[in-house]
Amino acid sequence: xxxxxxxxxxxxxxxxxxxxxxxxxxxxxxxxxxxxxxxxxxxxxxxxxxxxxxxxxxxxxxxxxxxxxxxxxxxxxxxxxxxxxxxxxxxxxxxxxxxxxxxxxxxxxxxxxxxxxxxxxxxxxxxxxxxxxxxxxxxxxxxxxxxxxxxxxxxxxxxxxxxxxxxxxxxxxxxxxxxxxxxxxxxxxxxxxxxxxxxxxxxxxxxxxxxxxxxxxxxxxxxxxxxxxxxxxxxxxxxxxxxxxxxxxxxxxxxxxxxxxxxxxxxxxxxxxxxxxxxxxxxxxxxxxxxxxxxxxxxxxxxxxxxxxxxxxxxxxxxxxxxxxxxxxxxxxxxxxxxxxxxxxxxxxxxxxxxxxxxxxxxxxxxxxxxxxxxxxxxxxxxxxxxxxxxxxxxxxxxxxxxxxxxxxxxxxxxxxxxxxxxxxxxxxxxxxxxxxxxxxxxxxxxxxxxxxxxxxxxxxxxxxxxxxxxxxxxxxxxxxxxxxxxxxxxxxxxxxxxxxxxxxxxxxxxxxxxxxxxxxxxxxxxxxxxxxxxxxxxxxxxxxxxxxxxxxxxxxxxxxxxxxxxxxxxxxxxxxxxxxxxxxxxxxxxxxxxxxxxxxxxxxxxxxxxxxxxxxxxxxxxxxxxxxxxxxxxxxxxxxxxxxxxxxxxxxxxxxxxxxxxxxxxxxxxxxxxxxxxxxxxxxxxxxxxxxxxxxxxxxxxxxxxxxxxxxxxxxxxxxxxxxxxxxxxxxxxxxxxxxxxxxxxxxxxxxxxxxxxxxxxxxxxxxxxxxxxxxxxxxxxxxxxxxxxxxxxxxxxxxxxxxxxxxxxxxxxxxxxxxxxxxxxxxxxxxx
Numbered sequence: 153x154x155x156x157x158x159x160x161x162x163x164x165x166x167x168x169x170x171x172x173x174x175x176x177x178x179x180x181x182x183x184x185x186x187x188x189x190x191x192x193x194x195x196x197x198x199x200x201x202x203x204x205x206x207x208x209x210x211x212x213x214x215x216x217x218x219x220x221x222x223x224x225x226x227x228x229x230x231x232x233x234x235x236x237x238x239x240x241x242x243x244x245x246x247x248x249x250x251x252x253x254x255x256x257x258x259x260x261x262x263x264x265x266x267x268x269x270x271x272x273x274x275x276x277x278x279x280x281x282x283x284x285x286x287x288x289x290x291x292x293x294x295x296x297x298x299x300x301x302x303x304x305x306x307x308x309x310x311x312x313x314x315x316x317x318x319x320x321x322x323x324x325x326x327x328x329x330x331x332x333x334x335x336x337x338x339x340x341x342x343x344x345x346x347x348x349x350x351x352x353x354x355x356x357x358x359x360x361x362x363x364x365x366x367x368x369x370x371x372x373x374x375x376x377x378x379x380x381x382x383x384x385x386x387x388x389x390x391x392x393x394x395x396x397x398x399x400x401x402x403x404x405x406x407x408x409x410x411x412x413x414x415x416x417x418x419x420x421x422x423x424x425x426x427x428x429x430x431x432x433x434x435x436x437x438x439x440x441x442x443x444x445x446x447x448x449x450x451x452x453x454x455x456x457x458x459x460x461x462x463x464x465x466x467x468x469x470x471x472x473x474x475x476x477x478x479x480x481x482x483x484x485x486x487x488x489x490x491x492x493x494x495x496x497x498x499x500x501x502x503x504x505x506x507x508x509x510x511x512x513x514x515x516x517x518x519x520x521x522x523x524x525x526x527x528x529x530x531x532x533x534x535x536x537x538x539x540x541x542x543x544x545x546x547x548x549x550x551x552x553x554x555x556x557x558x559x560x561x562x563x564x565x566x567x568x569x570x571x572x573x574x575x576x577x578x579x580x581x582x583x584x585x586x587x588x589x590x591x592x593x594x595x596x597x598x599x600x601x602x603x604x605x606x607x608x609x610x611x612x613x614x615x616x617x618x619x620x621x622x623x624x625x626x627x628x629x630x631x632x633x634x635x636x637x638x639x640x641x642x643x644x645x646x647x648x649x650x651x652x653x654x655x656x657x658x659x660x661x662x663x664x665x666x667x668x669x670x671x672x673x674x675x676x677x678x679x680x681x682x683x684x685x686x687x688x689x690x691x692x693x694x695x696x697x698x699x700x701x702x703x704x705x706x707x708x709x710x711x712x713x714x715x716x717x718x719x720x721x722x723x724x725x726x727x728x729x730x731x732x733x734x735x736x737x738x739x740x741x742x743x744x745x746x747x748x749x750x751x752x753x754x755x756x757x758x759x760x761x762x763x764x765x766x767x768x769x770x771x772x773x774x775x776x777x778x779x780x781x782x783x784x785x786x787x788x789x790x791x792x793x794x795x796x797x798x799x800x801x802x803x804x805x806x807x808x809x810x811x812x813x814x815x816x817x818x819x820x821x822x823x824x825x826x827x828x829x830x831x832x833x834x835x836x837x838x839x840x841x842x843x844x845x846x847x848x849x850x851x852x853x854x855x856x857x858x859x860x861x862x863x864x865x866x867x868x869x870x871x872x873x874x875x876x877x878x879x880x881x882x883x884x885x886x887x888x889x890x891x892x893x894x895x896x897x898x899x900x901x902x903x904x905x906x907x908x909x910x911x912x913x914x915x916x917x918x919x920x921x922x923x924x925x926x927x928x929x930x931x932x933x934x935x936x937x938x939x940x941x942x943x944x945x946x947x948x949x950x951x952x953x954x955x956x957x958x959x960x961x962x963x964x965x966x967x968x969x970x971x972x973x974x975x976x977x978x979x980x981x982x983x984x985x986x
Contacts, residue, residue, distance in 0.1 A: 181360045181369065184377040185748040196754040202382050204746040207389045208764075214394075215768055218783045219775040229786035233537070236793050237529035241497045244536045247796050248339045249494050254803055255345055255563060263810040264560035268352035273556040281449060282557075283565055284456035286550040289737045290344060290570070291336070293399065293730035295459075295577050296723065297406060300696070300704045303332045303582030304589060308697045311527050312501070325586050326485055329478070332582055333486045334493045335535045336574050341567050343539050346799060347547025348566055349559055350806040356555045357813070361749025364388040364544050367802045370809040375833045384798070385745050388544035391791045392745075393765065395542050396738035398785035401769040403731050404428045409702035410724045413710075414717070426770055432728065433766030436735035440743075440758045448740070451733050458726040462709075462719060463580055469712045470584050479579040486575075498528040537792030540799065548744065549737050552751060559810075585696055585708050592693040735765060804934075822928050824949040828942055839948065846944035850911070851876050857950040858918060861925070868914055875911035879904050915939040919946055922953060 188201040218225045258264060267273060275282065306313070306328035313319060313327040350367050354360040360369060365381030372380070404425045411418040418424065439447030467475055502525055554562050694707045709719035739762040746761070747753040772784060811817035830836070831843040846853050855869035882904030889897040919935045939946050 181354075181358050183361055183748070184374060185361065185381075186377075187748065195756050197757065198750060198754055199746050199757060200382070200385070200748045203385045203389070203748075206382070206386050207393075207746065210386070210390060211393060211764070211768065214390075214784075214787075215771055218772055222775075222783060226783040226786065229783055229790055232790045233533070233786055234526075234529055236537075236790060237533045238502055240793055240796075241502065241528060241533060243796060244533055244792070245495060245497050247800055248342060248536060251342045251346055251799065251803060252338055252494075254807065255342055255349075255567070258349070258807075258810065259560055259563050262814060264563070265558055266353070266810060266813060267357065267556065267558050268349070268551070268554050268562060269356035269556045273356070275554075275556040275561075277449070277553060279565070281453060282553060283569060285449060285452040285553050285737075286546075286566055287570060287573070288452040288455045288730060288733040289549045290341070290546045291574065293403060293727065293734055295574065295581075296705055296727045296730065297403070297701070298332075298336075299577055299581040300585040300708045301701045302335070303328045303578065304585045304696050304704065306331045307586050307589065310524050311531075312498075315524075321590075325590075326482070328586065329482045329579070329582055330485045330489060331493070331531075332578050333482060333575055334490070335532065336578060337486065337490070337571055338567065339494060340535065340539045341570055343543040343799060344546045344550060345563060345566050346802060346806065347543050348551040348554065349562060350802060350809065351548055352551035352554050352557075352562065353559075353806075353809060353813075355551065355749070355751075358809075362548060362552060362751055363745045363749035364548070366749065367805055370805040370812070371801060372827055372829050372833075375827060375829055378833045380829060380833050387791075387794070389742050389745050391541045391788055391795065392545040392738055392742055393761075393768065394784050394788045394791075395538075395545065396735060397765055397768045397772070398782075398788060400429060400432065400731060400735055400765060401425075401773050402782075402785065403727070404432070404769070404773070406702040406705075407724065407727060407731075409700065410706050410720070410727065413703060413706040414720055414724070422774060425773055429766055429769050429773070432731050432735060433762060435732045436739065436765075437759055437762040439732060439736040440739045440762050441755055443752075448733065448736055451729060451736070455726060455729045455733055458722060458729065459577075462723055462726060463577055465715065465719065466584060466709065466712070467580050469715060470580065471587075474587070475580055475583055478583045479576060482579055483575065498525075498532075501525045502528060534789055537789035540792035540795045541788045543795065543799065544745075545738055545741050548741050552741075552744075581705075581708065584711075585704065588693050588708060588711050589696050592695040595693060736762070739765060817929055822926055824928065825952045826945075826949050828938055828945045828949065831945055831948065842948045842951065843944045846947040850915075850943060850947060853947045853951065854915060854918060857922075857947070857953075861922060861953075868918070872911050872914045875907045875914070878907040879911060882907065909940075912936065912939045912943065915943055915946060919950060922950055926953065 186200055186202055188197065188199055190197045277285070307325055309315065311331075313324050313331075319327075347364075347367070351362055351364075354366050354369060355362040358369075360366040363385055365376040365384045368376050368381070368384070375381075376384075405420075407428050408418075408420050408425050411424075412420050439451055441447070550566055554565075557565070694711055696704045696707055699707055705723060706720050709723055710716035712719060739758060742761045743753045743757045744751060747757065808817060812819040826839065827833075831839045851869055851873035854872050855865050858865035858868060882900050885897050886901040886904060889895050889900060913936075916932065916936045916939045919939060920930075920932050923930050923935070
């Protein structure tokens, strides 16, 4: 062979480890929020004027609507919630499961070692104080109401378990406990954990403001400081305020019922409820002025201490071994069924119900062999919407008090520990409620249907009076009275319980001139003489199912002999203080959000938002009663739907932020020069024009993009054009069909969306290929959803790359970089669309 032969081996330099991947560690984010700052003597203001003023205007408008049109508001929100249940139950249920999987994965990964703060920081509060504050803010007051009432409601039905007449009563009781555990378990707390981790991480480790818009920084960077971030904060303020106000108003009714239970001279009326609201607001305002470290901290410790005293007292006063057996048994039952319950959507109940059940002999005596179709709407979806709508409030508060803790410690404290404690609480009080209900039923204590009132009256006088009487303070008339003959000669038999009521009432109220006939009158409620049938004279057992929900707690703790009155008093104190802690922490969080995440907002602003809460609850209660409050509550729950979508994006942002911190994702690596949200968030006319153009000629743009990248363009472009044109044509055909039903085009919309998904798939492939070529982070799932929901923006992204304008860094210039790293593939000429 001519020339010099190659050496038998090749000498190379010793291998050198590649430089470490750039991380986000140490980066600080510059705050670019809009500020209004003013100072006049001792009065200082420091707030975001857009967020604050907009929130106040929306609150006023909303309150006026609920007051002036309370029936319409209640119907509108109720219909909206029902529609959400039928349409988006799968989204509520499925998303909760995904979030739980993500948090569990973070817990066991290396990300769990990251601190919500700098590496050398220590926790600000000790474990006991920290848990007391997060628990008081999150669920404390709800457990007093639902701890007794919810297990009992699930036990007495109607639901999918009680509708099965062949299910043993013990098993029904166990399912009642299990469903309650499900609603208060991992699926409930997970939303707080998600928000708490990302806000604590971005605030204490990256120096960002503690406000909800910051959660989106890992996704859209500095664009959070525009109108999109303001919308997120406004929406978060509204859901927080409405949630706290409805809890304050409805909880005030429970306090009023409790005071009446202890002393009948304290009437249940609006005047007393307004006094209670402002007493709570006054204490909450004082607490929020003193701040987290003093007022909120000490109140939370007192509340938690009171709760522990009540819980331990009932544990030892009750059959302790029964409670411990039930706790162990219920935990196992929950673990066994959590997967099935976690994914259950009531699909058949919401859609086909029990149609055709009679043909298979499966219709029971009550005509219904399955649970009611409204159960999912009234329970699971209600809870998920409620937890989610409270997530900005509770998540931000627990983030604020968790500085210096690792993510793993945070998850233990905000998910594992609360579940263990909450399950014990529900077992003690729920188990006691079910037990006393069953014992009361076994002893024949009555629970009259529809609050039956029994009369004994002379038939002639009864008729002559035109059925208008006032007996024992109860106004009766034809409109609210139905007849039922006595059991001795009845063609229509009254139930045993009603017959006992008849005999007792007759014995007590018969006059010498009366000819006895038996009449069961169905009147409104709350006749005190019926109380003896709900519980024994010594109050050792109570038929809780006869009572209003607000009374169940006090009736349950009253069954413990001489300790009953003490437990009622201390329970009332605990309920009031827990309401105070929810109100003061809610006021503080709202003020922080209105002040661009400033964790120490001026005192006048704290007072303002605390007073707004009290005034809102008062206005609704006085003008619209409980219906207006329920309308607001339903609106808050319905707000859980858009917040579910927000939390799905927060999940991606959380994982991306942690991956960048640990070097698994290059924070300064390449990204598209134009974000998906730039056409909506920036004042760049060429982006708007590009969006409009791609809205109508998307296949042509796709052809230009593929051709510019020297990829096979004609075939994909033709297929995209066919799918595109077919989609448009079939949508037009569907619109025509809606106006002219004689056309045989029923169901044509389904074919239209099949073609649209074909177009989306082609665009997904194009984006994935180009992203992979330039090393842009992402995955095909993100590509698909971006193409499906904002395909014009996707095409703008691809156009900027095809125009050879380079790529932008993933993190904007406001994130200071570590020394030694520079932008990768960053071309400063990427402002083509400027």
